Amino acid sequence: MLDKKSFTVLNALRQTPGTSQRDIAASSGLSLGTVNAAMKATIKAGLVQDGTLTSAGLQALAPHKVENAVIMAAGLSSRFAPISYEKPKGLLKVRGEVLIERQIEQLLEAGITDITVVVGYKKEYFFYLRQKYGVNIVNNDEYVSRNNNGSLYRVREKLGNTYVCSSDDYFTENPFEPYVYKAYYSAQYAAGDTKEWCITTGAQDRITKVVVGGSNSWYMLGHVYFDRTFSKRFAEILESEYNDPETVDKLWEDLYIDHIKELDMTMRPYPAGVINEFDSLDELRAFDPHFLENVDSEIFDNITEILGCTKAEIHDVYPLKQSLTNLSCHFATNDGEYVYRHPGVGTELLVNRASEYAALKKAKELGLDDTFIHEDPERGWKISKFVTNAKQPDPHDQTQMARMMRICRTLHESGASVETEFDFYKEAKRYESLLLEKGPIDIPGYWDLAGKVDQLEKFVIADEAPKCLCHNDFFYLNFLIDESDKYYLIDWEYAGMSDYANDFGTCCVCCELKPNEVDAALDAYFGRPATNAERTHNYAHIALAGWCWYLWALLKEAEGDFVGEWLYIYYNYGTEYLTKALALYKED
Template sequence: MTLTQNQFAIVNALFEEPDLSQRQLANRTGLGLATVNAAVKECRETGLVEEGRLTAHGIAALKPYAVDNAVIMAAGLSSRFAPISYERPKGLLKVRGEVLIERQIRQLHEAGVENIVVVVGYMKEYFYYLEDKFDVKIVINRHFADRNNNESLWLVRELLGNTYICSSDDYFEENPFERHVWGSYYAAEWSEGPTEEWCLTTGAHDRITGVTIGGKHAWYMIGHAYFDRAFSRRFAEILDEEHGKSETADKLWEQLYVDHIGELSMQIRRYNSTTIWEFDSLNELRSFDPLFLENLDSEIFDNIVAVLGCEKSEVHDVYPLKQGLTNLSCHFATDDGEWVYRHPGVGTELLVDRTAEKAALETARTLGIDRTFVFENPRRGWKISRFVVGAKNLDAHDEGQLKTAMEFARRLHESGASVDRHFSFYEEGLAYERDTLERGPIADPSWAGMRSEADELNALLVADCGEPVLCHNDFFGLNFLVSPDGTIDLIDWEYAGMSDYANDFGTFCVCEQLTEEEMHRALTYYFGREPTAREWAHNLGQVGMAGWCWYAWALLKAAEGEDVGEWSHIYWRAGRTYLRKALELYRALPERE
C-alpha cells in the first residue's frame, strides 16, 4: 500500500511510540491538529491504525519506507581546509571531542541504519580502521582528484535504494536520521541575508523546482540528502549515462540532479540554523569549537609554532594558495605578519633534492634575490615563507622588470654557491623521451630531426659552457613576485642545481615567449654589455634546448593521457626554431685558438 505523506507521518510516529494522543501526534509530526485528525481518520478507515496502535497491515505498509543504507562520501581533498587537510582527511578531524565521521556513523546507528558504505579516495588508508570499528564497507574512488563527487555515487550506484547520502565532514547537533522516510529530500537551512550557497525554490508539496547558486532570503542546500527507491533508480541511470563524459567530470552530483530536476522528485527538508554544521574554513570551525586548535594533534601547526615562535591561537586567515598532488601551499597569518606554508606532495621526495633546494634558498636569501624565505626542513620537505601582500607576477615585456630578472640571474650565477644537484636540459629531455617510448612510438615526424640536432648542439654547448654554476632552472615570470612598491623576489627553488649559466636564460625566453629582439636586450642586461657572437650563439642554443626538453615532457604527458594545451606547440616551436638557428650560428663562428 502506498501511503500519503500525512498517513506516513501518523503511521511512522505510532511505530516509534504507540498510544500517542492526537495532540501528541501533532507535536511529534509537526502537522496541525486538524490535519492530524483527518490523517488518523484515514488510517483507521484503511485499517492501518486501531485504538491508537498500528495494525499488522499498518506495520506492513511502513516497510517500503524503511531506510536500506547510507553512503558517506569521504573521497575529496578538502582543499579549503588547508593546511590541516594536508595531514588527514577533513572527516577525521575531532570536533568537540568527537571525530566527525565517527559521530555521524553513531547517529546513523542510533536511527537503526546499520548498512553504511564509506567512499574514500584522498588519504584513503586513514579510513580503513572504520571497517573494524563500525563494520562499514569501504569503496575506493581512484579518481578523487580529477572527477567530482558524482564519481563517488557512480561507484555505488548499484547500492542505491532508500539511501541517505552524507558528507563525512558534517556535524549534526541533533540526530537528523530516521528509521523510515517517506520520500526523497535535501536538507536545507534559511539564509536571512545574501549567501553563495545553492538556493532552492519549491512548488506544490514542497517539491524542489529550481536551484540557483547564490541568493538571499532563501533556503539553501546543506548537509545530507535522502534518495527513495524511485529516485535512486532513475539517478543511477543518469550516473551511467553521464559517466566518462569530459563535461561531467567536474560536476557535483547535485548539478546532475539539477540538470534533470524535472524528472527527479525531491522535496526540501527544512532545519533550524543550529542543527547542521558545515565548516568551510578553519575560522568557521574555531568559532564553533574555540578549543579546536589547542586540542589539534598537528605536526604542521607544531612546525609553524616552532619556527615563528607564536602560539597556535595566533594562527588565523588560513586558506589554500595552491592545491594539487605535488606541492600544497596555504596562506596563514599571525600577530607578526602573513606567511605561506608549503607542504610536499606525495612522491616529491623522489623528484626534488630538498637539501639542494634549501642550500639554493639560503643563497638566494643572502643575495637578496628571495627575501621571502624563512625556513625549510630538507628531510621532510616543508617550508615557511613570507607572504607578499598585493604581489603580481613579473611581466617580462616590461623593460624594467626584464632588466631586474636578468640582473638576478647574473648575481645568482656569480655567487660562487654550489649544491649537489646537477641539471641538464639534454639529460632531462632524454629521460622524457625514454619514458615516452616505453608507452609507444612518438608520432611527431619532426622529432627524429630535433633529437639529432639536440645531440649535436649539446656537444657544442658542453664544450663551450665552462664550469657549471648555480641556476634556478625554473626561471620565468610565474616564479617572480613583484611587490606593490616594485621590489621583486624569485621564489620556488625546487629545481635549482649546478648547470650551464645559460639554462635560466633558455627557460625564461621559452616560457615568456620573447621575441629575438627581446632576447637580445635581455642578454645585454645580463652581461651589462652587448653579447659577443659566441655568447649569443651559446644562449640561443639553450633556448633551443629548453624548448626541446619541455616539448619532450609534453610528449610524455600526452602519452600518459594528459593534455598540456598550447604549451606543447610553444615548446615545439622554440625547440624547432632555435636548435637549428644555434647550430647555424655555431658553424659560422671562427675556430677557437
C-alpha cells in the first residue's frame, strides 16, 4: 500500500506526466524536500520513469481508484416547505442548474460512472435520471420512519471506494477525483460560534472527535469519501445495529461517531464558498437571489395571486409543526405574516374540502376564525393570517375550558348551516370499509366492540338530539390565543351539520379529560348542571368520537403513516365511555 507522499506524486504524474516537483509541492501543500524524497522513492521502486507512470505505478494506484458514488435523495426536506411539498429539494434549479443533475455531471466529469441514487419521498420524480444519465435507482421505503442510515443500509453492499453525497449540495468547483488516498469527510471553517458538527483532528488529519456546536472550528459540510477499509467495517456496524431501536433516529454520521476510534477517516478542508448546503429558503436565495422569481412552483403562484404580492416580497419561509393530515409553513410579505397549508397525502379520502370551505366562510362571518383568508375547495390548500406569539389554552384549566365551551355553544346556537353532514358513527363505518379494502380486520375483540357501538348508535338516534353546525375536531390544539387574549378556533376540516354533542365528545377525547373534568366541562357548556339525559347523550358521543378516531388512526397506520400514542388514546376513550354510556342508557 502506498504512503500518502508516494500517492501524491504518482497521482500528480498520472494527471499530468512530466509535472515538476515544484508544481507538485505547490498543488499538494507538501514541502519541496518531501516531494523530492517521494519522487526518488517511486523511481527507485520502478513506479516512475522519465516523469511518467510505469505500468507498475498504475497498478500501485489501483487500490485508490474510486469505484462508485451514492447520492442520498430520499428525505422529505421539510425545512424547504412549501416548495418541498411539490418536489424533492435535490430537483430544485439553482443558478440555472438542477442540483442533483449538476452533481451527477461533476461525478461523470471525474470519470465516476457507477452512480446510485437512493430515493424515497416523491421517488418517481427521480426516475428520469436513469434514462438521462444511466444512474441506478434504489428505493428506501423507510425514509419517513427512520433517519438517513436507512439509505446507506439499502446500498451497503455497494460501499467500497465510494463517494457518499447528498442530492441537494451545490459545489462551485468540482470536488470529485478518480483516485483518492483514503476516507475523508469534507469540511469548512467557521470563524466564531457555530451550531454545526465540529471536528477535532489528530496526526495526519485523522478525525478523533466530533461534537455539535463549537467556536473557531472546522465543521462537517458536503460530500464524504469511504475507502474499502472504512466501508467494510461501517457496513458491519450498520448491519449489527440497524434493528436496535436507538438506531432509528440516528444519522449515519452518528454511527460513525459512536465508533470513531475504529473507523479511520480524515478531514479534508475546503475554502469557503466551494461547498454549499442550504438549510432554508432564505439561505438559498442569498446564494441565488433570483431563485424564487424563477422557481416553477404552483404554491408560490397561488400565494402571489391571492395576496397580490410579488415573489420577491416573500421571505421568512419556514415549516411549522406538521399535523397528522396537513403540512404547513410560515411566510411573510411586506403586508404581514401568513400560514400556507398544504393537504397531506391521502387526505382526499378523509376530508371533504368543499364542506371545510363552506364552514370556514361561516366561521369567519361569526368571528370564530378571523385568520382565514382563502382556501381552494377542490385542491385543499389554504392561506391564513399568522397569529404572532400565539399560545393555546390549557384544557385542564377550568376557566380556559369554560371559555372553550362557551365558544362551542356560540357556534351551535349561531343558526349557521352547511350542506354536508358529519356523523361519527357513519364516518367510523366509512373508515372501517376503507380498512376492509386493505384486508380483514383481525384485531382481537374488534368485532365485539363494533357490535356494542351499533347498540349505542340506536340509543343515540332515539334521543332525537338537535343537529347544528359543528367543528368536529374541537380541542385545544385547534385554538389560538393572541396577545390580546382573543381566541381563534382554526382547522375546520371535519366541519359539518352534526349532533351538537359531537364537539363535546371530541374535546373530551383529544384533550384527554379526566372524569371530573368531563363533568365540569359539560356543565360549563350548558351554563348550568347538565341533566342525566344530557350527560348520558354526551358520554355516548365521547365513545363515538373515540371509536371514530380510532378507526381513522387504524386507517392512517395501514396507509403507512405513524399515528403514535393517539391510536391507544382514541381506543381507550372509545371503549371506556362505550361501557359507561350503554350502562346509563340501560338504567333508563
